[in-house]
Structure formats: structure tokens, C-alpha cells
Amino acid sequence: MNNKIKFSDLTIKDFLFFNRMITPTFITIVYWIALFCITITSLAMVLGSFALFAYSFSAGLFTFFTGIITFVAGFISARIGLELICVLFNINHNIQKLANEKTDSETQE
Template sequence: MKNNINLKDISFKDFFFFNKLLTPVFITIIFWVAIAVIIVSGLSIILSSLTLFKYNASMGMIAFFGGIFTIIGGLVSTRIVFEIICVLFNINRNIEKLASESTDTKEAINNNTDNQ
């Protein structure tokens, strides 16, 4: 998703009345932070499972595979959620384009009828 919004172009009116969306700008940063948290969490589960092996081998195996599942499942589910968010913002952007095009078309039609 292309981040076409320049933060310098946003006025107080745009900010307080939600005329321009800021979330598409920050979505990439939030995505990478979420990925880092998932990987660190999964690795900590895997490392803690190694100490758990000393006391109970079956629980250590469950924790080890739980850590792997946390990493794989977390990465896939995070990607899906953020893709859905991006799709929603793309739909919004396309609707805004259609609305502005229809407004321009109506103005052109009104100008032509007024001139005749």
C-alpha cells in the first residue's frame, strides 16, 4: 500500500474532522513492531521450553512446539489482519476518487447547460 499522505499537508481541520486518514501512514510501522513482538515472544517460549525439559520432557516438547506455533501462526495471522486493514483503506481511497470524479462530472454538465 502506497503512503501518499504527506503529514505537512494536513491541517487542523483535516485532523479534527477526519477529512484525511493518518492510519495508512503508520500501518507499516505498526506491522513491523507487531512482527518483532511475535518473534521475540516465540523465541522466549522456545528458550523457556529448554529449561522445562529438565523437569518434564513432555511439557518441554509442548512448550517448544507452542513457541514454533506462536511464531508461525502469529506471523501469518498478523499479515492477514494488516492486509485486511490495507484493503479497507484502499476501498476508502477508491470511493473518494469516485466521489470526486462524479462531482467534477456534475460540475462540467452544469457548466455546459448554463452556457447553452
């Protein structure tokens, strides 16, 4: 997904009628925001577990390991989810190329 969209080339018609996809450029931004939120949440869970140890050892231990699992599973699921969106856009791009090639070959005949 190294295709950067130049916003100077983007017209209102492209924006309103979906002639060009702008979502792939925002996926990277969404990915970094998601990683930041996952990190903050899991860090809060791990640090909050130390406060729970004073009341209940098992609850603190459970929250500590839940925070670690949230960190790992969150990073993996965010990556997989956003990669699936990228795959959908790649499929769309390839289908458009095939359709353009077919119409080009029909016009040459």
C-alpha cells in the same frame, strides 16, 4: 500503499474532521512492532521449553512446538490482519474517487 503523507501539508482541520487518513502510514510501523513482539514471545517460549525438559519432557516438547507455531502463525496473522486494514483504506480511497468523479461530471452538465 506508497502514498506517503507529508505532515507539513496536514492541517488541524484535516486531522480533526478526518478529511485525510493518516493510519495507512502508521500500519508499517505497527507491523514491524508486531513482528518484533511475536519474535520475542516465540523465542522466549522455545528457550523456556528447555528449562521445562528437566521437569517434564512432554511439557517441554509441547512448549517448544507451541513456540514455533506461535512464530509462524503470528507472522501470518499479523500480515493478514494489517493487509485487511490496508484493503479497507483502499476501498475508502476508491469510493472517494468515484464520488469525486460523479460530482465533477454532474457539475459539467
